[in-house]
Structure formats: C-alpha cells, structure tokens
Amino acid sequence: MDMQNWQQSCYEPYLPITEKSNPITRDIDRANPKEIVQMLQKCDAEIFERTSYGNHMYQTSVVQTIVDVSKRVEVILKDPEDSLIILSGCGTSGRVAFLLATSLNRLLASQNHKQIYSYIIAGGDKALLTSQETPEDDPLLGALSLDKACVGKKHVLFIGISCGLSAPFVAGQLDFCLRNLEIFTPVLIGFNPIDMARTEPIKNCSFHFKEVAERMNEMQTHQKAYVLNPAVGPEAISGSSRMKGGSATKIILETILLAGHQAAYNNEAVTLNGILHSLNMFEKVHQITYSQTTELAALVQKAAISLRRKGHVYYLGWQTLGIIGIIDASECIPTFGAGFEDIRGFVSNGFSEMNNKEGDLSSLGPHFIIGHKDFIDSILPNLSESDTVIFLYTENVDLNEVSALAKIVRQYTSNLHAITHEHEGLSDPEQMKSLFMTVLTFNWPSSLYMHQPDLMKQYWELSTKWCLNAISTGAHVLIGKTYMNYMIDLRVTNSKLYRRAIHILQRFTGSTLSQCETALLRVLYDVEELSDEMSSTDVTQHTVVANEKGNVVPIALVMLQSRRTIAEAKSYLNAYSVIRDAVAACQRLL
Numbered sequence: 001m002d003m004q005n006w007q008q009s010c011y012e013p014y015l016p017i018t019e020k021s022n023p024i025t026r027d028i029d030r031a032n033p034k035e036i037v038q039m040l041q042k043c044d045a046e047i048f049e050r051t052s053y054g055n056h057m058y059q060t061s062v063v064q065t066i067v068d069v070s071k072r073v074e075v076i077l078k079d080p081e082d083s084l085i086i087l088s089g090c091g092t093s094g095r096v097a098f099l100l101a102t103s104l105n106r107l108l109a110s111q112n113h114k115q116i117y118s119y120i121i122a123g124g125d126k127a128l129l130t131s132q133e134t135p136e137d138d139p140l141l142g143a144l145s146l147d148k149a150c151v152g153k154k155h156v157l158f159i160g161i162s163c164g165l166s167a168p169f170v171a172g173q174l175d176f177c178l179r180n181l182e183i184f185t186p187v188l189i190g191f192n193p194i195d196m197a198r199t200e201p202i203k204n205c206s207f208h209f210k211e212v213a214e215r216m217n218e219m220q221t222h223q224k225a226y227v228l229n230p231a232v233g234p235e236a237i238s239g240s241s242r243m244k245g246g247s248a249t250k251i252i253l254e255t256i257l258l259a260g261h262q263a264a265y266n267n268e269a270v271t272l273n274g275i276l277h278s279l280n281m282f283e284k285v286h287q288i289t290y291s292q293t294t295e296l297a298a299l300v301q302k303a304a305i306s307l308r309r310k311g312h313v314y315y316l317g318w319q320t321l322g323i324i325g326i327i328d329a330s331e332c333i334p335t336f337g338a339g340f341e342d343i344r345g346f347v348s349n350g351f352s353e354m355n356n357k358e359g360d361l362s363s364l365g366p367h368f369i370i371g372h373k374d375f376i377d378s379i380l381p382n383l384s385e386s387d388t389v390i391f392l393y394t395e396n397v398d399l400n401e402v403s404a405l406a407k408i409v410r411q412y413t414s415n416l417h418a419i420t421h422e423h424e425g426l427s428d429p430e431q432m433k434s435l436f437m438t439v440l441t442f443n444w445p446s447s448l449y450m451h452q453p454d455l456m457k458q459y460w461e462l463s464t465k466w467c468l469n470a471i472s473t474g475a476h477v478l479i480g481k482t483y484m485n486y487m488i489d490l491r492v493t494n495s496k497l498y499r500r501a502i503h504i505l506q507r508f509t510g511s512t513l514s515q516c517e518t519a520l521l522r523v524l525y526d527v528e529e530l531s532d533e534m535s536s537t538d539v540t541q542h543t544v545v546a547n548e549k550g551n552v553v554p555i556a557l558v559m560l561q562s563r564r565t566i567a568e569a570k571s572y573l574n575a576y577s578v579i580r581d582a583v584a585a586c587q588r589l590l
C-alpha cells in the first residue's frame with residue numbers, strides 16, 4: 001500500500017498517522033534480519049516520498065514554511081543580543097532538541113559568535129538519558145519552563161516539537177507564545193495534519209492540542225507563527241516516534257537552522273531551491289546508509305543473538321555519535337520494556353561531551369554512567385563473547401584512541417564491530433579495520449558536503465541514528481518483543497500511552513473501548529471489580545499507578561480474550577517469555 005492509500009481516511013480512520021500501524025512492517029515479527037532492515041529502509045524512505053494525503057516534505061507549502069522560518073533564524077543570528085532560539089519537546093523530541101541546540105552552540109562558538117540556542121526537555125536533563133513520561137502531560141510546567149528559559153529576552157524563536165501533535169507540555173508552551181507574540185515567534189513541528197491533532201481535554205486547561213494548532217495555523221497567515229507538519233507516514237513500530245519522527249525532526253531543523261547560518265554569516269540568501277537541495281542531500285544520506293543492508297542486517301543479527309543469550313549490546317561512540325548511541329540505547333527501556341543493562345551507550349569524555357545544561361548527572365545512579373572510562377571500570381571486567389560491542393566513530397576523531405580502546409576490548413571479546421564514517425577517498429587505515437570482526441564503513445561523496453561543509457557532521461549523526469535504530473529495533477523484534485508491528489508490552493506512563501494501550505486492546509480483542517479501558521484499569525489497580533473512585537479518577541492518576549506496573553497490557557489482553565481473572569492471566573503469561581507467542585496463543589483461544 002503506498003502513502004496515498006494508507007493515509008486515506010478509510011485506513012484506521014480513528015487514528016492519527018503517527019499512531020497508525022504501517023502496512024510495510026505488518027509482518028515484521030516474522031521477518032529475518034535482512035527483511036527487517038529492508039522494511040525499515042522503506043519506512044524511512046516515506047520521509048521523502050512525494051505522494052501523500054497530507055502535505056509531504058517536498059511540497060511547496062512545506063518548503064516555503066522552512067524558508068520563512070530560516071529567515072527568522074537569520075534575523076536572530078544577525079541581532080543576537082537579547083535574542084534566543086529555543087527548541088523544546090518531550091522524550092525523543094526533547095533529545096533531538098538538546099542535540100541540535102548543543103551542537104549548533106558549539107558551531108557558533110567555534111566561529112566566535114554568541115551562542116543563542118537553548119533547549120527544554122520535559123522532565124529536565126535526566127530525561128535525556130531515561131524515560132520521564134509524566135511531565136509530558138503538564139501544559140503549565142511547559143509554559144513555566146519556557147518563561148524561565150527566556151527571562152530578559154526581547155526576541156525568542158520558539159520551536160515546539162511534538163511528532164504526534166499531542167504533547168500537552170508543548171501545547172502549554174505554544175499557547176504561552178501565542179499570548180505573548182510581541183516577544184515570541186512560535187513554530188510547531190509534528191507529523192500529522194492539523195485535523196488529526198489531539199483533541200483529548202487536558203486537565204486544568206481550557207484548550208487541547210488541536211485548538212492550539214489551529215490558532216497557530218491562523219497566525220501563520222500573518223507570519224506570526226508557523227506550523228511545519230509534513231506527513232511522513234506511520235512508524236515502523238506503531239507509535240514509536242523515536243524512529244521516523246526523531247529523524248524527520250532532525251532533518252527539518254538542521255535544514256532550517258543551517259540555512260539561517262549560511263544566510264547570516266555567508267551572505268547566502270535563503271531560497272526555495274536552496275532548501276530543496278538540502279532536503280535532497282538528506283535523502284541521499286538515506287540511500288547511502290541503507291545501501292549497506294547486508295552489513296547492517298549482520299549487526300542486527302549479532303545484537304539479537306546477544307540479547308537472546310542474556311548478553312548485552314554496548315555502543316562505544318566518539319563525539320556526538322556517542323550521544324546518538326546513548327539516546328538509542330536508553331529509548332529501548334520504555335519502547336521494548338528492555339532491561340537497563342540490555343543495550344547501553346557510552347561516549348568518549350562522558351558528560352563533558354554531552355555539554356547539557358545541568359552538567360554531570362552521574363551521581364543520580366547507574367543509568368547516568370556514560371563515559372568510556374566508566375565502561376572500562378564497570379563493564380569490561382565482565383565482558384564476554386555473548387556481548388556485542390559496536391564502536392561508532394568518524395575520521396575526525398583520534399584514531400589512536402579508538403584503536404587503543406579496541407585492543408583492550410578485544411582481550412575480552414572478539415564480538416567487536418565498528419560503524420565508521422569517512423570522506424570518499426580518505427580511507428581508514430587497514431590496521432584499524434583488522435581490529436574489528438566487522439566494519440560497516442560509510443564513504444561519503446564530496447558532492448554531499450561541498451555546498452555546506454557544516455552539514456557533514458549532521459549527516460553522519462543521522463546515518464548513525466538510522467543504523468542504531470535498526471539494530472536495537474531489529475534485535476528486539478527478533479527476540480519476540482513485538483506482535484506484528486505493535487509493541488504490546490508498553491508502559492502506560494502518560495495519557496498518550498494510556499490511549500495507545502486501549503487501542504491495542506481493541507485492535508486485538510475486538511472488545512469495546514469501555515470493556516478495554518475497564519480491563520486495563522483492573523490490571524493497573526489489581527482488582528477484579530473497580531470501585532467508583534477508581535473508575536472516575538482522571539487519566540493522570542492512572543498513569544501514576546502505572547509507573548510501577550509491568551506487563552499491564554498483555555495481562556489485560558489475556559483477560560479480555562479468555563475471560564480469565566487477573567491471577568489466572570498472570571500465570572498464563574508466565575509460561576511465555578516471548579510476547580508474540582503469548583498473544584498468538586491467546587488469539588487461538590477465541
């Protein structure tokens with residue numbers, strides 16, 4: 001089915017695009033590693049597809065908005081005193097905001113310009129490395145943190161990211177901007193048409209997301225606000241916006257921000273053609289990355305074998321590729337219910353490389369131990385052949401450092417691999433390659449970076465993100481964590497995830513919405529009969545309870561399917577370590 005068809009209202013009409021199940025990956029749970037990578041390649045290609053029910057990325061209206069926002073960036077860069085560009089979001093969207101703000105501030109500093117970028121992530125810096133889903137539901141918190149971030153500023157370009165046009169935290173911030181347009185120019189980035197934005201009422205709040213998005217749209221006619229919401233198709237794993245949503249956000253924002261930089265500092269006016277060229281280059285990055293399907297599939301397989309053997313996957317990255325690794329690894333915990341030790345990322349120089357607002361967070365606990373030195377001290381002594389180690393580096397790093405660490409790791413496991421990036425023609429010394437069992441090398445043609453050399457780093461980051469998303473997603477799919485392309489065992493920790501859980505129950509049991517919600521609540525509160533208080537309390541309260549509960553949706557599913565009690569459903573599920581098998585067996589009970 002192509003974009004044209006699945007986005008038409010007849011395909012899962014009750015769901016916004018970002019929550020739909022993608023037909024390309026419908027049978028991903030039965031695919032082999034190579035097929036999985038090919039499916040992901042197709043899903044990611046939809047970012048650049050030129051046919052779509054909603055506006056697509058290359059559509060003139062989208063490109064024109066990118067031009068308009070880039071010009072705003074140019075104005076701010078030319079008058080940096082009292083000005084700020086703030087990027088904000090929840091979960092992956094906040095992590096992309098952080099990555100861009102930090103990386104562009106570094107670029108500005110290296111060229112002796114004032115650093116004017118800032119980021120906000122719901123839940124603060126600890127949400128960069130761990131899942132903090134609850135603050136996402138709080139619009140007031142969003143507005144307050146924005147207000148605090150721009151004290152004393154006269155011009156603020158605010159970029160609010162919510163892939164699903166759904167996060168109340170971001171809605172609160174956009175509303176705040178719309179009420180203070182003399183200071184703020186708000187931009188909304190997401191991947192649903194506005195009529196699919198979320199309409200669920202927000203607690204203690206007079207507006208919902210769609211209402212704010214409509215106000216934004218109206219203000220766009222006066223060039224006072226901008227909405228960038230191309231349709232890029234459903235995620236490969238339903239609703240998992242860390243994948244396509246995160247990548248498309250990075251592509252759009254890097255296009256905008258670097259076009260603004262070129263205009264402000266190199267006198268290169270922002271044009272429609274320039275923006276189209278930039279999007280084209282990102283499309284090439286997609287093609288080059290997925291041209292190595294076989295090699296990538298081999299890494300997916302290695303990672304799956306490690307997880308199946310109860311081993312681990314470790315990403316050891318240099319510079320921002322290390323951060324990409326940490327982000328990918330930490331997202332596996334909420335996405336796949338993975339254990340924190342299963343897939344972990346480490347970055348050279350730890351928190352000084354992160355350069356995050358709140359500084360070194362290592363005292364917060366083991367989830368925040370991220371440096372290569374920490375890896376050597378705490379992981380290396382127990383490293384074995386069951387573990388897969390993947391180095392992530394580019395030709396711009398100190399290769400002596402890379403080879404020294406590789407030699408140490410090799411003393412513990414030969415299951416050592418590398419993903420590397422280099423300019424075409426400048427090849428990695430052979431002796432480097434001999435240190436690894438496999439090396440996935442990307443040779444980047446000069447045509448890609450001639451126009452804007454600054455973008456090369458962003459291309460390498462995106463390419464690495466695609467590879468790691470494929471490895472971690474593919475590995476979890478191969479060990480049976482998904483059923484079809486649904487992640488059934490999701491944690492119901494905010495209102496969006498609560499609604500997604502109910503939808504999954506409806507999808508697989510055919511029960512009514514109210515039956516599914518009741519079953520979900522019974523499991524959350526661990527009672528066969530819900531009290532009036534439990535039924536009437538709001539979703540926020542339910543998600544607080546859900547924070548401490550695992551296996552909630554699978555248990556509710558078994559209950560609905562087979563009319564079992566909670567205890568019976570739990571013991572039924574205990575017989576299965578693989579979600580796919582449990583659900584399939586449960587389907588047969590019908």
Ligand code: F1P
Nearest residue numbers: 090091092093162163164167242
């Ligand atoms: C934000 C987000 C996702 C995360 C999870 C919960 O989504 O935190 O990043 O993976 O699905 O929601 P959005 O506001 O960008 O749609």
